Amino acid sequence: MKMTQRPGWTPARLREHREAHGLTLEAAGERLRQAATVHGLSVPAANFQTLWAHEQGTVFPGPHYRRAYCLLYQATEPELGFRPPLPGESQKAEIVISELPAPTDPAADNAAAQVIEEAFTKVSVGGIEPGDSPQSLLRGRVVDAWRRRHGGGSPRPILVLVGGYAGSGKTEFSRFLSDVTGWAFLDKDSLTRSIVERLLVSLGGDPNDRHSDLYLKEVRPLEYRCLMETAWDNLNVGTSTILSAPFIAELKDKAWFTRLENRCAAKGIDVAAIWVRCDPESMREYIEFRGAARDAWKLGNWDQYAEGLDLEVSPPTAHLTVDNRLGAAISLADQTRESLRRIFT
Incomplete structure (x- = not known):
């Protein structure tokens, strides 16, 4: 199988994240389409053949796929193996959602402002x-x-x-x-x-x-x-x-x-x-x-x-x-x- 060369790309990370979430290729594709739709992104076809090619390293995911993957797995591009992190790159907007006040509490606005x-x-x-x-x-x-x-x-x-x-x-x-x-x-x-x-x-x-x-x-x-x-x-x-x-x-x-x-x-x-x-x-x-x-x-x-x-x-x-x-x-x-x-x- 011919591998696509991309500096810093680690295709196996995608499979690791998918399996950690207990998803089949078909289920991951459905979730990807849902994530893209919810966030107003271009919806990828996300069939299992394409996802398999991403995980095997024969096809590098395009920008619409990478954004959908990051939203689905709540991870950054470096964490998903798409590329190395930039020097000093902040990986995530650090915030623990479960500890935020209820939306009816005015403090929720303050938490949102902090994000x-x-x-x-x-x-x-x-x-x-x-x-x-x-x-x-x-x-x-x-x-x-x-x-x-x-x-x-x-x-x-x-x-x-x-x-x-x-x-x-x-x-x-x-x-x-x-x-x-x-x-x-x-x-x-x-x-x-x-x-x-x-x-x-x-x-x-x-x-x-x-x-x-x-x-x-x-x-x-x-x-x-x-x-x-x-x-x-x-x-x-x-x-x-x-x-x-x-x-x-x-x-x-x-x-x-x-x-x-x-x-x-x-x-x-x-x-x-x-x-x-x-x-x-x-x-x-x-x-x-x-x-x-x-x-x-x-x-x-x-x-x-x-x-x-x-x-x-x-x-x-x-x-x-x-x-x-x-x-x-x-x-x-x-x-x-x-x-x-x-x-x-």
Whole structure:
């Protein structure tokens, strides 16, 4: 049997976890589909042949399978043998659910807030500095939003920009942030993709082009303008808003961000920028998994594309950098969602 080579992958761990839970391959597949459905993930086929291939090391599980496995077994990717842990990686949002107060007790909100604070601290590159640091203030706003949904907190709205390269996990992290806070979530591609594709065609271009001068000079500015104007519609009526888009040029431009901060301050709106950092191998895997036509150039010219990415440096305007190398932050976000769900059910 030919083994798939993957650095640090230990396929036998999956079988050990499955057997420890007393599951057959068929039962594990059913549980995987249930876990994916409950958490709003792409539901894998999870037939016994595929699960057997994962356990034998002939097929490396894709991102949707890995997330479902982690949720099913309540374990991290390193614990399930998918990869070695990152240096200093926090393995879990440490909390013992059985010792939490009942949901009707106000202390349950405090326990939930603690889970959220821990998650934010653990996904942040370098942790969270104490006091009035930008990271601490942003984390405080997230926790405040949680409390506001349960009867307390500040009514002051906030605009959060979540940026990162294609496939970095910014959309998933934005969804997690929206789940926790209740803030409106706007994704650039969902909001503008159809009109961008039609505009490119009308200008004589390729609808999937995201790299030519035609797109960068004629279309991209309008795309981001639509995104920002939609955000203002929410913010002007007091609805905090999360925007998910690359924001590569914008967050590198201190003058652009200063203008945004000034406009927000004039309206009584807070603003924060989150940068999602990822490794090129994981980004390529995410991009291949989503199978979007707009990514064809990236995948066809991957070495050239990857060489142009500055993966180790965060934009100077970023308030918080999320470490999603090897999917670590998204894995922790899934665990945090599960912890919160168990607290209040």
